[in-house]
Amino acid sequence: MASGGGSSGGGVEWHVRPPNPKNPIVFFDITIGSIPAGRIKMELFADIAPKTAENFRQLCTGEYRKAGLPVGYKGCQFHRVIKDFMIQAGDFVKGDGSGCTSIYGHKFEDENFIAKHTGPGLLSMVCCFLCNV
Numbered sequence: 001m002a003s004g005g006g007s008s009g010g011g012v013e014w015h016v017r018p019p020n021p022k023n024p025i026v027f028f029d030i031t032i033g034s035i036p037a038g039r040i041k042m043e044l045f046a047d048i049a050p051k052t053a054e055n056f057r058q059l060c061t062g063e064y065r066k067a068g069l070p071v072g073y074k075g076c077q078f079h080r081v082i083k084d085f086m087i088q089a090g091d092f093v094k095g096d097g098s099g100c101t102s103i104y105g106h107k108f109e110d111e112n113f114i115a116k117h118t119g120p121g122l123l124s125m126v127c128c129f130l131c132n133v
Helices: 048-061
Strands: 025-032 034-045 078-084 086-089
Touching: 025 048
Parallel strands: none
Antiparallel strands: 025 034, 078 086
């Protein structure tokens, strides 16, 4: 998973970085209304941000549970779409981008800001609170 921002990226073009076979791959099956629209596959950069990647992975797979029930992204809507820029989703708490939870509790510390958005197709986690920038 790529984290946006920061001052060091080492000149890496993250959007064309070869896949790391040790990193997990997760997916979202997308529907528009009730019509299937395709699958988004995402490599999580566990080699760069292991704690963040594991949080996202468990919320994708439904492994994380509260009161015995799976908690995560299944059924979650894209709450923000900006044409030719980004899509934002993942708020399964409130559905509007203001909800926040993780497998580690309500929040967890930023790991780093190594990776930058150098092109399309990169995945980031939004900071719920003040970022450690």
